[in-house]
Amino acid sequence: MDTSRRRILQLLGLSAAALAAPPVFNALAKEAAAPAAEPKIGPGNEALKAKQWAMVIDTRKFKSEADVEPLVEACHTIHNVPHFDFKRWEIKWLWATEYQHAFSGTTSTRFIPDAVAHRPFLVLCNHCENPPCVRACPTQATFKRESDGIVMMDFHRCIGCRFCMAACPFGARSFNYRDPRPFIKETNQRFPTRMKGVVEKCSFCVERLAEGKMPACVEASGGKLTFGDLFDEGSEVRKLIQTNFTIRRKVNLGTEPSVYYIV
Amino acid sequence: MLELAIKGSKRYYGWMAVLLGLAGIGFLVYLKQLDFGLGITGMNRDVTWGFYIANFTFLVGVAAGGVMVVLPYYLHDYKAYGKVTILGEFLAIASVVMCITFILVDLGQPMRVMNVLLYPTPNSVLFWDTIVLNGYLFLNLIIGWNVLEAERQGVHYQSWLKPLIYISIPWAVSIHTVTAYLYCGLPGRGFWLTAILAPRFLSSAFASGPALLILLCLVIRRVTNYDPGWKQIQSLAVTVAYAICINVFFLLCEVFVAFYSQIPEHMDHLKYLFVGLHGHGAYVPWMWASMTLMVIGIILLVNPVTRKNELTLIAACLCVFFGCWIDKGLGMISGGFVPNPLHEVNEYIPTPLEGLITIGVYALGFFVLSILFKIAVSVKEEVRA
Numbered sequence: 001m002d003t004s005r006r007r008i009l010q011l012l013g014l015s016a017a018a019l020a021a022p023p024v025f026n027a028l029a030k031e032a033a034a035p036a037a038e039p040k041i042g043p044g045n046e047a048l049k050a051k052q053w054a055m056v057i058d059t060r061k062f063k064s065e066a067d068v069e070p071l072v073e074a075c076h077t078i079h080n081v082p083h084f085d086f087k088r089w090e091i092k093w094l095w096a097t098e099y100q101h102a103f104s105g106t107t108s109t110r111f112i113p114d115a116v117a118h119r120p121f122l123v124l125c126n127h128c129e130n131p132p133c134v135r136a137c138p139t140q141a142t143f144k145r146e147s148d149g150i151v152m153m154d155f156h157r158c159i160g161c162r163f164c165m166a167a168c169p170f171g172a173r174s175f176n177y178r179d180p181r182p183f184i185k186e187t188n189q190r191f192p193t194r195m196k197g198v199v200e201k202c203s204f205c206v207e208r209l210a211e212g213k214m215p216a217c218v219e220a221s222g223g224k225l226t227f228g229d230l231f232d233e234g235s236e237v238r239k240l241i242q243t244n245f246t247i248r249r250k251v252n253l254g255t256e257p258s259v260y261y262i263v
Numbered sequence: 264m265l266e267l268a269i270k271g272s273k274r275y276y277g278w279m280a281v282l283l284g285l286a287g288i289g290f291l292v293y294l295k296q297l298d299f300g301l302g303i304t305g306m307n308r309d310v311t312w313g314f315y316i317a318n319f320t321f322l323v324g325v326a327a328g329g330v331m332v333v334l335p336y337y338l339h340d341y342k343a344y345g346k347v348t349i350l351g352e353f354l355a356i357a358s359v360v361m362c363i364t365f366i367l368v369d370l371g372q373p374m375r376v377m378n379v380l381l382y383p384t385p386n387s388v389l390f391w392d393t394i395v396l397n398g399y400l401f402l403n404l405i406i407g408w409n410v411l412e413a414e415r416q417g418v419h420y421q422s423w424l425k426p427l428i429y430i431s432i433p434w435a436v437s438i439h440t441v442t443a444y445l446y447c448g449l450p451g452r453g454f455w456l457t458a459i460l461a462p463r464f465l466s467s468a469f470a471s472g473p474a475l476l477i478l479l480c481l482v483i484r485r486v487t488n489y490d491p492g493w494k495q496i497q498s499l500a501v502t503v504a505y506a507i508c509i510n511v512f513f514l515l516c517e518v519f520v521a522f523y524s525q526i527p528e529h530m531d532h533l534k535y536l537f538v539g540l541h542g543h544g545a546y547v548p549w550m551w552a553s554m555t556l557m558v559i560g561i562i563l564l565v566n567p568v569t570r571k572n573e574l575t576l577i578a579a580c581l582c583v584f585f586g587c588w589i590d591k592g593l594g595m596i597s598g599g600f601v602p603n604p605l606h607e608v609n610e611y612i613p614t615p616l617e618g619l620i621t622i623g624v625y626a627l628g629f630f631v632l633s634i635l636f637k638i639a640v641s642v643k644e645e646v647r648a
Binding site: 087088089090091092097100101102104105123132135136137138139140141157158159160161162163165166167168169170171174175176177178179195196197198199250253254255 | 301304309370372381388449600604606607
């Protein structure tokens with residue numbers, strides 16, 4: 001009885017010591033170690049910042065498919081967007097459509113000038129101020145970044161329920177119906193590829209903004225697209241919105257799209 | 264009580280083997296889907312929910328329909344339903360099992376499903392749907408099992424079950440309400456954007472659930488020594504009659520609002536389903552078949568002569584069940600996605616492979632249902648003897 005009680009006390013003491021030891025050792029080790037540079041993840045010093053990023057598309061400057069292709073190509077190449085010939089599996093972040101489709105339910109599409117009717121209209125994720133897709137996502141895999149209003153996707157958290165795709169009133173999202181990797185022409189190692197079963201869409205080039213670069217489509221557009229802070233009165237986009245008549249897609253739904261069109 | 268499920272006739276074992284075989288085929292095809300991705304289905308960039316979610320939605324209704332026997336029995340002390348309440352509860356369990364399986368096979372990354380609980384997101388309706396569906400499953404399991412066990416022992420069920428029974432009644436309503444909210448809160452989907460969607464779902468649930476229960480009761484009358492009772496079946500038939508009438512009435516309300524207001528976003532989906540849009544109309548014959556079936560169902564159920572005749576009652580229940588299935592399953596989900604937000608028409612046609620997976624899930628559900636009904640019927644036979 002006595003010995004067993006002593007052993008228990010001994011064990012208790014040892015356990016307490018064992019529990020207390022790691023923090024002590026860690027503290028000692030930290031002091032002893034040379035001040036090494038800890039890896040940090042975040043935007044660089046040149047990162048572009050905004051309260052709410054927005055885009056103005058001057059559609060008057062787009063005459064034909066040839067004006068659109070380089071932009072789509074730039075976007076899809078940089079972001080490893082696969083190309084499928086089979087339409088059901090199609091994935092697109094940025095594409096061109098006709099006026100009547102881009103603004104279906106928004107404005108009158110009757111008796112419009114031929115030039116407008118046949119002009120290509122770029123459509124993409126609107127990075128809504130009040131995004132219904134974010135509201136619908138059950139895992140916060142799609143979320144609105146507090147710092148600059150970009151609606152982002154966490155490809156590693158997405159469970160592929162496609163609720164966001166039903167919620168998006170702009171058809172901006174695509175789903176990986178199969179492994180996209182064999183269908184990427186040339187993989188850009190600086191951007192993640194996706195796996196089957198997750199949703200993806202335009203990200204306003206967050207990875208480029210973090211390095212101080214404009215989105216790929218804006219850069220490739222040669223001034224046809226303008227990108228900037230919607231809530232900065234001095235920004236290019238604000239000036240364009242103030243001096244031109246612009247329209248946005250389906251404003252009646254209250255999502256507050258951040259892509260403006262000069263028609 | 265589980266031992267009762269493995270003591271059965273050759274016919275019972277044969278039936279179970281068939282179900283297991285179908286479930287097995289479905290599972291093999293599912294492995295293919297897991298490997299390839301959801302690209303083996305007919306779903307596309309525009310119609311992103313298909314057959315799986317359609318059947319899920321329909322079966323949530325069948326599960327909720329169980330409350331149509333639970334409520335009169337426990338709340339109104341309608342004694343006659345003592346013979347069928349357990350069947351209603353067990354049907355609900357099997358239906359919810361199918362619902363959850365349908366959700367799982369519809370996920371692009373099913374191994375990540377626990378993210379829904381790891382990152383609980385109250386603003387997502389899917390989060391709440393997970394909670395109410397699982398809650399309903401456990402409520403019915405606990406209630407059904409314990410009440411049956413008590414009956415077998417010849418005692419009154421435990422008093423702590425009473426609150427759970429009361430909770431299970433509004434809970435049944437909640438599962439189908441939340442499921443409707445998955446759809447009706449989405450801007451830009453004119454077909455679903457209607458406050459009457461949840462009531463509509465409930466009315467079709469209270470028609471199709473009890474209709475299936477009537478058919479199952481008639482099967483039990485035939486193949487076992489237990490009789491759920493003609494009176495009970497007739498009471499259920501009245502419930503189905505009311506519910507299917509209300510369902511069709513709600514549908515007509517939708518049609519009126521869409522076509523009198525003439526708002527294109529609301530009209531176009533109905534047009535696509537019933538007359539075709541821009542030359543596309545794969546669902547037109549299905550939708551008219553659904554309407555015809557529901558109308559025949561109403562005629563046969565409202566008329567007392569045909570309601571009280573076993574043969575016409577069976578026909579009526581089949582009409583109601585399949586009419587609702589087409590309307591709510593096929594039409595409701597696909598119709599909401601066509602035309603797409605850019606007003607383009609891309610149709611969805613299920614592929615044979617997703618059909619096999621769907622059959623597999625139904626087989627799994629009926630396997631669970633057969634086990635549960637076998638137990639229930641055996642206990643009832645035992646008690647009577």
